[in-house]
Amino acid sequence: MKSYTAVTYLLSIGVATAFQPSAVGRQVLRPVKTQVYKQSSTSLFAADEDVATIQILMSDTGGGHRASANALRDAFNVLHETEPDRFPLKIHCDIVDIYTDYGPFFPYNQYVALYKIMAEYSFLWKWFYEFGATPFGLWLNENMLELTCFEPFQQCLTRNPFDSTKNDKRADMVVSVHPLCQDLPLKILSSLDTNGASRSDGRVTPFVTVVTDLGGAHPTWFNEGVDKCFVPSDVLKKAAMDRQVKENQIVQYGLPIRRGFWRFGADYTGSPEEQDEATEMKGVHHKPTIRESLGLKDLTTVLIVGGGDGMGGIIAQAQAVGEKLQNLAESKNESYQMVVVCGNNKAAQCTLSPPQTNWGSNIEVSVQGFVNNMDEYMRASDILITKAGPGTIAEASICGLPCILSSFLPGQEEGNVPYVEENGFGTYRGSVEGMAETVQEWLASPSMLEQMRENALVAARPDATLDIARDLADMVYVRREELKRGGGTSQKIVQPKTKSIAYGMGPF
16 A cells, blocks of 8 residues: 555646646746857758758647647648649648657656556546646646757757758748647747847747547636647637637637548548548548448447547447347337447457457447547537546547537547537437447437537637648748848857756655
8 A cells, every 4th residue: 555655646746747837937046057059040040942841849748748749740732732823832740749759757758658548537637637726736836847858859959850850950930730839939939039048029930729528628728828729619719828829820710631621531632622521522522432431331320439548448339339220120120230449458449349249130330449540430429428638529520420429538628528518419418328328318219310510610719720830831831931031030059068856856
């Protein structure tokens, strides 16, 4: 018991620093002495004539952050191919998990593992999330993050976008798609752009936040020092303004989502103006066509998704819904279909697949592991059961797919429930019995299901990824012109004189 208590204590101290809002511009003690080296402006920035560079900061605490980063990368490529007059330069993205790759020690370099533990035990997440709003939590994060991570994170922000082993070029622009990648990177950029003179003023390297939450977000997402803050909803626009981000800094388009969910699906080969509804219906959005391509029957389909990690009690959900569909099929003399996507949960996939589970003769069941074509499975379905992840909800709305939300992380995902309910395309059911009953209720009322489908499409923002990418591309192009003219470049780069020292916490 003493060992368990000690581990719990260390975990609480370590992870407590992971979710804290940070005051802008507050000065703290410096962890190391620095010396200044002369560098040419071309060695500070990626100045290749044919390529602009953007570093995207994130952490793999959940799949949504990397998915958003990849979506932006794909959007830059599409814009360069389809709108070459406006976007003649290619944009190279350097996507980096700054905490896993550059965190100096526990807990910073173990955020992904700690996230999985807390996502499995939501009471832990709730405690740590709410602790982050306390005065002590603010103080702890503000001091510990800068004291211990300034130097290693500076190595990240000065790394060559094309060769991460070198620190001879910097990206033209920095974008954050994670709540813990605002405060310290902004300070580091200010230091680099002023030759180490300031950590709060003088930054000229463009810095943008793209918020990847939907109905609620932790305050650390919002820093008044950014150039632009992209938000997906009215709720988060207000949250940003509550954190002193000015209205002219805020842009509201929607969430950046995977390419298969953009308008007219994955076959995006031209501008939206060149396509029409008839083209859409003949191709990627036609349910019978999609079902056939997936090897599914052309039946009313319920999709159950466990996320990339397969969390959320997917076995019990599938068994309860499958039993309800079987009973409904027998009573109405009809057939139904259920698709279960287990993600990386191989145990769940094995348990739900024959011969371990016999689903009966009136229900078709397809059990999948991790899939890369979730857009097709969503467009093939009529009802979705999923945890309240922001990306999944945004993708479902684009597909006109009514949602039953099975669970949510307290704080972070809690606001996604009213977002879905108030927009009229879903509800929350915390028990497997409630989920199964809701499926039966919705299937018994085709008119209600159709209304929810229409409501989902109204809430959808299928153009958001490309809209965000256009604005970011315009910004990085302006920065490239400044660099060509020699404006806003620093001739020096601050390099650490000694290695990082663990202040206060030490390697666990």
